[in-house]
Amino acid sequence: MTIEGTLAVLFEYWPEILSIVALVLLSAFFSGSETALTAVSRSRIHTLEANGDESAGIVRRLIERRDRLIGALLIGNNLANILASSLATSVFLGLFGNSGVALATAAMTVILVIFAEVLPKSWAISTPDRFALNVAGTVRLFVAVVGPVSSFVNAIVRWILGLFGVNLSREVSMLSAHEELRGAVDLLHREGSVVKADRDRLGGVLDLGELELSDIMVHRTAMRAINADDPPEVVVRAILDSPYTRMPLWRGSIDNIIGVVHAKDLLRALAEPNVEPENLDIVKIAQKPWFVPDSTNLEDQLNAFLRRKQHFAVVVDEYGEVQGIVTLEDILEEIVGDIADEHDLDIQGVRQEADGSIVVDGVVPIRDLNRALDWNLPDEEATTIAGLVIHESMTIPEERQAFTFYGKRFIVMKREKNRITKLRIRPAETEETKPQ
The missing domain is CATH 3.10.580.10 (CBS-domain)
Structure with a gap:
């Protein structure tokens, strides 16, 4: 087909081509909005709303009914994708005959993946708060129109899942508020945004309800x-x-x-x-x-x-x-806490040796060691380090007896009657996690 012929055919299908472009852009809008509104920082939105930002108030109200929001956006996204693919198939059939179905499928897959999924979602996840604020007004209007359909679809989904014994809660998070806060603080600490001392203080506040x-x-x-x-x-x-x-x-x-x-x-x-x-x-x-x-x-x-x-x-x-x-x-x-410096041991009853091992009094609390040394020894079954050794070994050890668990080697240095009074702790030479 000559260039003139191709242009003539394209001119003939220009309403469909413009419609396909518009639908791809609409699908990109729905994809980006879904990503931004699900990844938006609720604390940041709350602060902005408190400062008088109207868009932040719209975002807050939208994410309060997250299932309705996501359902509406998915309906819009799928409608745009299906309609764009149908129009593309019609155009390709007119251009290439029966082979147009396969060509349209391949072309629309590439276009939709790149321009309607990956690109808008990558953009939205890079600045979710700003993206969400910008699209909040339009999304609110769309949800107001499509929301009842979305609620009906969600009801069908819950009913079907209920037949298999799956109870889908509307807005209950899998994590408690404390767990979400703790996870966020730990993540920011690993990324370097929160220093260890601040992480420990925030963790101490969150642990108050769990400790007796x-x-x-x-x-x-x-x-x-x-x-x-x-x-x-x-x-x-x-x-x-x-x-x-x-x-x-x-x-x-x-x-x-x-x-x-x-x-x-x-x-x-x-x-x-x-x-x-x-x-x-x-x-x-x-x-x-x-x-x-x-x-x-x-x-x-x-x-x-x-x-x-x-x-x-x-x-x-x-x-x-x-x-x-x-x-x-x-x-x-x-x-x-009572730690003055991240690298200095300032716990009563704890002494670091030249060989890198730690000499610890048996009455030192496990939580204090974890906080000072950034360890993760469990403290659910025992309060002190001596209690942990007794619990894991299921016996009252003799002097010079050693155990390996949780990546550490525990050596009993001193025992008085039935109490372990001094221990030496060093990194385990093997990956064993149970007492020996």
Whole structure:
């Protein structure tokens, strides 16, 4: 066919060709809009809407009913693609006869993949917020028209899936809000946008509802307390020599805590006329103890501390026996941490050796090690590093006994009675993850 003949044929089919171009552009619009509106940052849109951006408000309302939005865009996208392919087939049949079907299929596949799918979606995913704001008004009008059809289609889909026992929720995310936040923070940390210290602080806030007081309390074996039956001068000296502001007061046994002595209350009492350490009644200046169950989560306990304006509580188990103490500062340390530098070990009971191994006291919490060294040792079944070794080995190890799990080699350096008091930890030489 000559050039003049080809031009004549093209001129004959120019309405169809222009329609195909318009439909491909329309399909690109739907594809890009779908990608942008599903990838848009909800927090960013919320901020823009709060600042008075009307387009952001439209975007928020659209993504609130995501199933209706996506259904409408998919309907528009498929209608545009099918109609464009049908017109192309008609044109190619007129130009090439029966072989036009195969040629039209090949040509439209290439055109639609490049110009109606990959190109607009790549553009949209590169700047989803801006793209979504620009198309929000047009998409809203389209969804208003096609929305009822989309809802009907979604209802059919849910009914069909329901026949196979699949319950498709409308807007419930597979991840909780905390999991989404944690995943976003971890991703930004890996990308270098969030430093480790900030990631740990945000993670500490998100973990408050998952941790119980038994995970962070000062255990009764490490708790410093005062015996109310000791001579008053001995009690006064013990309080003044203590690095703590508040100390529990017990009588008879450690399970019978009768008060909490505040150092300031002691100093005020000693400042009274005619009051000497020898004739001081320590019980009278002690505050009433506050007992809390060890199963209380840290979020609830933090709120309780703030509500009652107290800083100190005695932790008891389900039988009322004292398990330890917890302070407001203990909970705050779960958020801010106690690591001054990412590369310096600043945990009490942790020492780095020249050979690269870590010598750890058995009572060091697993969470503190994970936070300081960026490890991922599990803390669901045990709170301390010694508890983890006992749990994984299912025995109370002897000195110099070694175990390998979770990519680390644990060597028991010291044991006192049934307690592991010191461990050496180094990277495992093999990929084993279970105790040996």
